[in-house]
Amino acid sequence: MTKRPFDLPVALQRISAAVQPYPRAAMFALADQGYKSLFEQLVGCIISIRTLDEVSLPASLRLLNAARTPLEISQLTAQQIQSLIEPCSFAERKAGQIQAIAEQVVTHYQSDLPCDEQLLLSFNGVGVKCAHLALGLGCGMPAISVDSHVHRITNRWGLAATRTPEETTLALEKSVPKPEWIRLNELLVPFGKHICTPLRPRCSACPVLEMCQQVGVSAPR
Ligand code: SF4
Structure with a gap:
């Protein structure tokens, strides 16, 4: 599949809708x-x-x-x-x-x-x-909180290319607009638990498949 450039506002909007059925972080x-x-x-x-x-x-x-x-x-x-x-x-x-x-x-x-x-x-x-x-x-301060879900997912997207959550924090602070910082954790925790899971992510049902580079994903569902 040819991928379109990653559009973070659009991605977060779609993920926000996709995680509605799941418990909040x-x-x-x-x-x-x-x-x-x-x-x-x-x-x-x-x-x-x-x-x-x-x-x-x-x-x-x-x-x-x-x-x-x-x-x-x-x-x-x-x-x-x-x-x-x-x-x-x-x-x-x-x-x-x-x-x-x-x-x-x-x-x-x-x-x-x-x-x-x-x-x-x-x-x-x-x-x-x-x-x-x-x-x-x-x-209410702008702050990016990178847990294992945020680290894994943003690396799969190709938005970060990092080895640790600490490196991911620094990378995302440079590339993500401040108003989105706290939302990354809010949305990517349920997204990572239920859709972009650590093993066998549900790519076929993912709302951002067309723009995700799927870095390191070898066995999607
Ligand atoms: S396409 Fe797959 S790897 Fe990419 S965000 Fe969606 S579930 Fe995760």
């Missing part, structure tokens, strides 16, 4: 339920690391329903946080990290976490993916 679902402060989003993203959305979203809601402010979380023990966020992966480690962040925010920032990328990245347990997602959703 966990952090966006958390925001939909009213947990959209920077601190709440950061906590939710830490809980979501290496954990399925189906597990991490209920875990985040259990914790945030019990304690949602930095002060309230700092008053829980690490064991209490752990029991609320289980069975997410690395629950013990994440509980300690969440409690330490809450204590720092209370002690140094009067319980008001600033929208500061370098500060977020200085916290134990917070990487670029979570910092950007929290800043995008919690602060």
Whole structure:
């Protein structure tokens, strides 16, 4: 098939329609339920690391329903946080990290976490993916959050030619207009779970087949 040049606005419009039947990505679902402060989003993203959305979203809601402010979380023990966020992966480690962040925010920032990328990245347990997602959703800042879905799909498209999510973040920041940055994660997470899957992507049913270079795709459905 002759491919037309990749048109990102058109692609995102079509993908937005294609993912309507599927659940929203966990952090966006958390925001939909009213947990959209920077601190709440950061906590939710830490809980979501290496954990399925189906597990991490209920875990985040259990914790945030019990304690949602930095002060309230700092008053829980690490064991209490752990029991609320289980069975997410690395629950013990994440509980300690969440409690330490809450204590720092209370002690140094009067319980008001600033929208500061370098500060977020200085916290134990917070990487670029979570910092950007929290800043995008919690602060409305332009930020690209590259998880395994965004990394895989944008490389298949030919929009990035990178080996790691960190390299993909830098590549996409150069080529994608800022208004689309946060939407990449919002749309490509459900798209990657249900259509452009890691193994045997559903290319025959894909709304962007005509413009996707299908880089590295050897066994499409
Ligand atoms: S055509 Fe295939 S590889 Fe390309 S985005 Fe669609 S499902 Fe993914």
